[in-house]
Amino acid sequence: MTTITAGVDIGSTGVKAVLFDGSILARSVLPTGWSPAETGERALADLLLERGLRRTDLARVTATGYGRKIFREADDIITEITCHAAGAFFLEPEARSVLDLGGQDSKAIALGGDGSVVDFLMNDKCAAGTGRFLTMTANLLEVDLRWFDALGEGETHLISSMCAVFAESEMVGLLASGVAKEALARGVLDSITSRSAGMLQRVAARGPVLFTGGLARCAPLRRMLERKTGLEFRSSEHSQTAGALGAAVLGAMKARVRRAIVV
Amino acid sequence: MATLRSSRVLLDHIADESPAAPVRVKEAKERGVPVVGTFCVFTPWELVRAIGGVSVSLCSTSEKPIAAAEAHLPRNLCPLIKASYGFALTDTCPYFHFCDIVIGETTCDGKKKMYEYLNRLRPVHVMQLPQTTEGETARALWRAETKRLKDVLESFYGRTITDDALREAIRLKNRERRVLNRFFAVARLDPSPLTGLEILAVSDYLKYSMASEEALSVVEELTAALEEERRLGKGREAEGRKRILITGCPLGKSLHKVIRAVEEQGGGAVVAFENCGNLKSSSDLVDESCPPMEAIADRYLRIPCSCMSPNPRRLEFLSRFCGEYAVDGVVDVILQACHTYSVESFSVREHLKALGIPYIAVETDYSQGDEGQLSTRMNAFLEMI
Ligand code: SF4
Numbered sequence: 001m002t003t004i005t006a007g008v009d010i011g012s013t014g015v016k017a018v019l020f021d022g023s024i025l026a027r028s029v030l031p032t033g034w035s036p037a038e039t040g041e042r043a044l045a046d047l048l049l050e051r052g053l054r055r056t057d058l059a060r061v062t063a064t065g066y067g068r069k070i071f072r073e074a075d076d077i078i079t080e081i082t083c084h085a086a087g088a089f090f091l092e093p094e095a096r097s098v099l100d101l102g103g104q105d106s107k108a109i110a111l112g113g114d115g116s117v118v119d120f121l122m123n124d125k126c127a128a129g130t131g132r133f134l135t136m137t138a139n140l141l142e143v144d145l146r147w148f149d150a151l152g153e154g155e156t157h158l159i160s161s162m163c164a165v166f167a168e169s170e171m172v173g174l175l176a177s178g179v180a181k182e183a184l185a186r187g188v189l190d191s192i193t194s195r196s197a198g199m200l201q202r203v204a205a206r207g208p209v210l211f212t213g214g215l216a217r218c219a220p221l222r223r224m225l226e227r228k229t230g231l232e233f234r235s236s237e238h239s240q241t242a243g244a245l246g247a248a249v250l251g252a253m254k255a256r257v258r259r260a261i262v263v
Numbered sequence: 264m265a266t267l268r269s270s271r272v273l274l275d276h277i278a279d280e281s282p283a284a285p286v287r288v289k290e291a292k293e294r295g296v297p298v299v300g301t302f303c304v305f306t307p308w309e310l311v312r313a314i315g316g317v318s319v320s321l322c323s324t325s326e327k328p329i330a331a332a333e334a335h336l337p338r339n340l341c342p343l344i345k346a347s348y349g350f351a352l353t354d355t356c357p358y359f360h361f362c363d364i365v366i367g368e369t370t371c372d373g374k375k376k377m378y379e380y381l382n383r384l385r386p387v388h389v390m391q392l393p394q395t396t397e398g399e400t401a402r403a404l405w406r407a408e409t410k411r412l413k414d415v416l417e418s419f420y421g422r423t424i425t426d427d428a429l430r431e432a433i434r435l436k437n438r439e440r441r442v443l444n445r446f447f448a449v450a451r452l453d454p455s456p457l458t459g460l461e462i463l464a465v466s467d468y469l470k471y472s473m474a475s476e477e478a479l480s481v482v483e484e485l486t487a488a489l490e491e492e493r494r495l496g497k498g499r500e501a502e503g504r505k506r507i508l509i510t511g512c513p514l515g516k517s518l519h520k521v522i523r524a525v526e527e528q529g530g531g532a533v534v535a536f537e538n539c540g541n542l543k544s545s546s547d548l549v550d551e552s553c554p555p556m557e558a559i560a561d562r563y564l565r566i567p568c569s570c571m572s573p574n575p576r577r578l579e580f581l582s583r584f585c586g587e588y589a590v591d592g593v594v595d596v597i598l599q600a601c602h603t604y605s606v607e608s609f610s611v612r613e614h615l616k617a618l619g620i621p622y623i624a625v626e627t628d629y630s631q632g633d634e635g636q637l638s639t640r641m642n643a644f645l646e647m648i
């Protein structure tokens with residue numbers, strides 16, 4: 001009998017769900033909307049429907065993310081840090097750390113050889129160093145976010161402000177004085193790089209680093225991070241659902257332990 | 264022997280008593296008892312007692328008066344300093360309202376500069392605290408400052424402080440410290456029969472009860488009841504919780520959110536507080552066999568506050584308490600813009616790492632907006648241990 005588990009990651013902007021039976025069986029991403037708990041339930045129900053399964057076929061459901069505590073269906077509640085680590089380790093067993101740069105927050109996690117968390121840091125108070133900073137810059141430069149992904153090497157105009165709010169007015173001034181958009185954009189990426197490298201350093205991160213979150217797609221950012229830290233960065237097509245995946249993986253481990261006790 | 268009241272009854276009694284503390288200060292004031300305001304555990308309590316006075320803590324941990332304080336103080340200043348000043352400025356703190364004089368110390372920069380403004384609202388006497396605990400010069404300075412405080416109190420109140428009164432005060436405060444130490448030690452049981460908030464409620468209760476014999480015996484009875492209940496297996500606590508020690512900046516109501524985040528969902532149990540007013544203050548006694556003024560001065564200079572440089576005793580205390588309380592992890596609570604504690608965070612982390620004890624630092628303020636973030640950090644930390 002295979003054990004099937006589910007992981008549901010209720011984030012502030014998106015709900016991600018994964019069905020897991022030793023490998024990824026199905027996954028989905030929905031916008032969180034106004035009712036995180038209902039969206040979480042719907043995400044799970046949709047996946048079950050898609051695979052022709054019932055709730056009773058699931059050995060365990062694990063909730064994670066900022067809305068984890070309001071998700072009533074859950075057998076276990078585990079924080080996104082622990083789940084993210086487990087998910088990253090499943091996707092990339094060689095990874096020794098994780099850098100997650102999302103839209104609202106960022107985190108650096110140092111991993112043990114078994115995918116457990118050795119140390120971690122989170123930033124969810126300050127916009128600099130998260131996707132918010134990039135979105136803000138995109139609006140200011142009147143480009144879309146994909147534009148950054150294609151940014152080549154070239155002149156970089158460093159931003160001196162440590163705070164995203166001050167950086168914005170600094171950039172307005174720089175644009176007015178004729179600094180090129182591209183140079184400014186590289187400056188912003190450089191500033192995100194410095195912050196992220198600092199976080200990785202503080203958790204004594206080793207390589208390879210699994211790079212996840214919305215900003216992981218940005219190739220120039222990844223290059224800068226590699227140069228700055230001297231570590232190898234990897235990414236995965238499943239990186240967006242790493243938290244939900246990790247929740248399902250941890251659920252499977254629990255189910256196995258429980259079965260062992262029952263037998 | 265009279266039967267003990269249960270720990271539940273006693274803890275409820277302690278919770279009911281707390282709101283009465285300001286009333287007791289008002290009554291003391293009306294009886295002509297000197298009311299001395301203090302901010303920090305460096306103020307020698309025994310001197311205030313010896314002049315027949317009561318000392319009240321003005322150290323505020325409420326978010327409310329911060330906006331008012333920002334009319335005079337910068338925004339990026341420690342919330343403890345702003346809240347304390349704001350309460351005084353708006354005259355909304357009963358303790359400040361009733362105090363005749365305030366004693367401050369040159370601890371951190373923000374506090375000592377704030378005292379300059381506070382002096383406009385109430386006479387403030389600032390003790391010159393040396394920046395280090397080591398060496399003869401520091402000791403001589405602090406002994407002289409302790410003597411100067413005695414002179415100031417004597418001339419301010421027109422009373423004399425006798426050696427006998429000092430000895431009596433030393434004995435009383437040492438007794439309170441011992442009572443507290445025995446109470447704190449109950450949390451060494453595994454699992455601890457207390458929650459972190461209960462531990463704080465008891466130390467606050469003693470802080471505001473002016474060392475009354477009645478309050479001391481309530482805490483002694485509570486300690487005995489908790490031990491007895493454990494012996495009889497009448498525990499009410501969950502097993503398997505991770506044992507957490509809290510260190511860092513002074514705590515207060517607004518920072519209870521950190522303790523709640525540790526203890527929610529039964530993940531952790533706060534078993535020890537190294538912060539001011541708790542183990543840091545109670546575990547060191549004044550030497551009763553030495554001349555009182557020197558003994559008092561020397562005891563207070565030994566306080567391992569991050570304002571001191573170097574501050575090796577904080578690390579020694581941490582090692583000791585982590586061992587005594589079988590601690591699984593340490594949470595360092597740092598108030599925003601507190602330089603001394605945030606700089607020390609690195610050395611505390613290194614020290615604990617060498618001992619193999621997991622450590623996390625959280626930076627926060629008195630607002631309640633970061634409860635979700637604290638919960639994620641604390642739960643992830645507990646999962647990591
Ligand atoms: S932390 Fe230092 S300055 Fe603050 S109350 Fe404690 S002893 Fe005083």
Ligand code: SF4
Nearest residue numbers: 341343371512598601
């Ligand atoms: S918490 Fe830090 S900044 Fe605030 S009063 Fe105490 S030592 Fe000073």
